[in-house]
Amino acid sequence: MICPNCGSNISDGRKRCERCGMDLSLYRKIIYASNQxxxxxxxxxxxxxxxxxxxxxxxxxxxNKLNTNARNLLGLVYFEMGETVAALSEWVxxxxxxxxDNNAEEYISRVQSNxxxxxxxxxxxxxxxxALNYAKRKSDDLAVIQLKKVISLNPHFIRAxxxxxLLYMKSGENDKxxxxxxxxxKIDVSNNTTLRYRKELEVPAALKDSDNNxxxxxxTTSSIMPVSSYKEDxxxxxxxxxxxxxxxxxxxxxxxxxxxxxxxxxxxxxxxxYIDYSSGLAIQEEKDKTIKDLQQxxxxxxxxxxxxxKEVDSFATPEDSNAIYNPLFEAVDRYMTEMTKTNVKDRxxxxxxxxxATIDEDKYESETSIALLKRLQQEVYxxxxxxxxxxxxxxxxxxxxxxxxxxxxxxxxxxxxNVNPVYFTARAYHRLKDYDNAALYYNRVLSxxxxxxxxxxxxxxxxxxxxxxE
Numbered sequence: 001m002i003c004p005n006c007g008s009n010i011s012d013g014r015k016r017c018e019r020c021g022m023d024l025s026l027y028r029k030i031i032y033a034s035n036q037x038x039x040x041x042x043x044x045x046x047x048x049x050x051x052x053x054x055x056x057x058x059x060x061x062x063x064n065k066l067n068t069n070a071r072n073l074l075g076l077v078y079f080e081m082g083e084t085v086a087a088l089s090e091w092v093x094x095x096x097x098x099x100x101d102n103n104a105e106e107y108i109s110r111v112q113s114n115x116x117x118x119x120x121x122x123x124x125x126x127x128x129x130x131a132l133n134y135a136k137r138k139s140d141d142l143a144v145i146q147l148k149k150v151i152s153l154n155p156h157f158i159r160a161x162x163x164x165x166l167l168y169m170k171s172g173e174n175d176k177x178x179x180x181x182x183x184x185x186k187i188d189v190s191n192n193t194t195l196r197y198r199k200e201l202e203v204p205a206a207l208k209d210s211d212n213n214x215x216x217x218x219x220t221t222s223s224i225m226p227v228s229s230y231k232e233d234x235x236x237x238x239x240x241x242x243x244x245x246x247x248x249x250x251x252x253x254x255x256x257x258x259x260x261x262x263x264x265x266x267x268x269x270x271x272x273x274y275i276d277y278s279s280g281l282a283i284q285e286e287k288d289k290t291i292k293d294l295q296q297x298x299x300x301x302x303x304x305x306x307x308x309x310k311e312v313d314s315f316a317t318p319e320d321s322n323a324i325y326n327p328l329f330e331a332v333d334r335y336m337t338e339m340t341k342t343n344v345k346d347r348x349x350x351x352x353x354x355x356x357a358t359i360d361e362d363k364y365e366s367e368t369s370i371a372l373l374k375r376l377q378q379e380v381y382x383x384x385x386x387x388x389x390x391x392x393x394x395x396x397x398x399x400x401x402x403x404x405x406x407x408x409x410x411x412x413x414x415x416x417x418n419v420n421p422v423y424f425t426a427r428a429y430h431r432l433k434d435y436d437n438a439a440l441y442y443n444r445v446l447s448x449x450x451x452x453x454x455x456x457x458x459x460x461x462x463x464x465x466x467x468x469x470e
Contacts, residue, residue: 034064042073050077050188068098075107081188082157084111084121116386120344124154131163140167152342158184162193174201324363331355331376352376353384353414385415393424401428419449423458435465 041056054077060070075090088111091104098104111118131146147164150157161184168177178201184194331352338347356377364370392407405428411421426441442462445454 030063034060034067034070036060037063038067038070038073041070041077045073045077048186048188049190050081051191053077066097068094068102068104071097072102072104072107075104079107079111080156082121082124082154082159084118084154085125087111116390119383119386120153124150124157124160127153128157128160128163131160135163135167140171143167153344156187158187158191158194162191162197165197169197169200177201324360325369327355327359328364328369328373331359332372335376335380349380349384350387350410352380353410356380357413381414385411385413385418385421388414389418389421392421396424396428399431401431404428419445419452419454422449423454426458426461430461430465435469439465439469 037056037060041053041060044050044053044056054074057070057074057077060067061074064070071090071094075087075094078084078090079087088108091107094104095102095108127146127150131143131150134140134143134146144164144167147160147167150160151164154160161180165177165180165184168174168180178198181194181198181201184191185198188194334348334352334355338349338352341347356373359373361370361373364373388407389411392404392411395401395404395407405425408421408425408428411418412425415421422441423445426438426445429435429438429441439462442458442465445452445458446462449455
């Protein structure tokens with residue numbers, strides 16, 4: 001044990017510090033309680049009670065912030081729930097408080113050793129925030145699309161499952177909401193938000209009881225009440241009399257009101273049939289004149305069309321005009337096809353990037369085409385650059401230096417801002433004893449990427465190359 005006052009080492013049996021004389025009885029109780037909370041959190045984490053584990057581990061750290069085991073376990077719990085940023089924060093704090101003999105360093109290196117997976121998790125967080133904004137603006141359909149992408153990028157992101165289930169509940173799709181909550185419950189069995197949402201999906205017990213009681217009451221009542229006997233109605237003579245009187249009144253109304261109206265309408269139609277023949281002849285002549293004018297205009301327009309068609313036919317169209325845009329159309333088609341794949345790892349970003357690299361932007365005159373090309377490059381190039389860099393680094397680690405150079409070159413083409421492919425290109429040439437090219441790329445690291453984490457190593461290796469040349 002370490003004295004909190006003077007920092008000296010103390011044996012476990014001592015109640016006072018031998019150096020400063022501080023009473024350690026209360027301090028021992030605090031350390032013991034912190035360890036108890038840690039053991040409780042560990043037990044809950046083993047049975048996937050992650051929310052309970054977080055509460056216990058936070059209590060442990062409140063009592064003893066130097067409890068490295070509790071902080072590292074809290075980071076692991078956060079990481080299992082898809083909270084990568086929170087997990088890394090806990091491990092960085094742990095590494096700062098205990099630089100030596102700390103498992104947090106291994107956890108951080110494991111996360112950072114796979115840049116592609118780290119980028120997927122980063123994209124998942126960004127898309128979740130976007131979906132949350134869509135949901136706040138009541139754009140539920142867009143929010144659902146973003147959340148599905150979040151889950152495909154990070155299947156352990158509990159908050160994404162909860163928000164997606166909430167949107168499904170809002171739209172009345174309770175079956176889908178229940179499936180999302182079931183997946184969230186497999187990750188964290190005691191999450192309060194998940195349990196509350198699942199409770200909302202259940203049919204209230206009181207409602208079930210009332211339904212059952214009403215059915216029981218109906219069945220009981222029906223069994224007790226006797227069935228009424230059928231009684232034959234007696235004939236009513238007054239109903240027949242009323243019917244006869246009504247028919248007589250209807251005939252009278254027809255004779256005095258309806259028939260004179262019909263005769264008047266017939267007379268009016270006969271009067272309208274008398275048309276002034278002279279006025280009709282004038283109208284016909286006017287129609288003939290209008291037809292002749294239209295025919296003349298039609299002839300003039302046809303002559304203009306024929307003249308313009310001759311000019312169009314005489315214009316020579318370059319044979320390769322379609323070929324300029326074909327690569328762009330092919331890239332768009334490939335991109336749309338690949339985006340339909342649910343698994344991101346199955347998408348062929350490198351193939352799309354190769355097509356885009358063959359396009360000469362200067363030949364495009366349309367601003368729309370240029371904008372589309374830029375948009376595709378922004379979507380495809382970063383991922384393709386990272387894939388080629390990972391392939392090149394694996395080849396470099398396997399001592400296949402010449403093969404790694406081709407992958408590094410593609411990575412530099414697609415992402416000129418990344419210093420890593422430039423640095424390892426220099427290292428590959430250095431391993432191949434091609435000191436001229438090695439010095440060229442070491443100098444490029446120093447000139448184009450000042451302040452990067454590769455700068456110091458590039459200076460040291462550049463000095464070695466220069467001394468070898470001399």
